[in-house]
Amino acid sequence: MADEHNLVFILARGLASSIATPVFLVDPEGTLVYYNEPAEEILGQTYAESGTLTIEEWGTLFTPVDPTTGREVEPTSLPLGMALEKREPAHAPLHITGMDGVERDIAVTALPLFAKSDEFIGAMAIFWEDRR
Numbered sequence: 001m002a003d004e005h006n007l008v009f010i011l012a013r014g015l016a017s018s019i020a021t022p023v024f025l026v027d028p029e030g031t032l033v034y035y036n037e038p039a040e041e042i043l044g045q046t047y048a049e050s051g052t053l054t055i056e057e058w059g060t061l062f063t064p065v066d067p068t069t070g071r072e073v074e075p076t077s078l079p080l081g082m083a084l085e086k087r088e089p090a091h092a093p094l095h096i097t098g099m100d101g102v103e104r105d106i107a108v109t110a111l112p113l114f115a116k117s118d119e120f121i122g123a124m125a126i127f128w129e130d131r132r
Contacts, residue, residue, distance in 0.1 A: 032050070034047060050099075055084070064078055079108045080110040089111050089112070105129065106128065107128055
């Protein structure tokens with residue numbers, strides 16, 4: 001069980017580190033375990049600087065706001081939080097303020113990760129800057 005869990009995370013991290021799309025990975029408890037270089041550009045901080053963060057930390061660190069209501073979004077209502085809780089894909093537009101102070105509109109799609117169909121091991125968020 002642990003070996004499959006590790007293998008899936010190794011593969012997910014390998015994919016994330018090899019693509020130009022920003023990716024954010026969390027374990028089943030919602031702890032941030034990795035985000036790639038393209039994500040660093042949008043989030044305004046390197047993963048080496050932030051390290052692992054709990055869902056409460058990363059869920060509020062970038063001040064996520066619903067662009068239609070202007071209200072802050074709770075960590076569990078973010079696409080990644082919903083993928084963790086419901087174990088199904090979720091998508092939403094967000095307005096964030098990166099650690100560099102730059103405000104950005106992004107679109108986020110989060111997917112639950114399974115080692116087997118009944119073995120939930122975390123979630124992955126893929127996001128991009130929405131420049132419309």
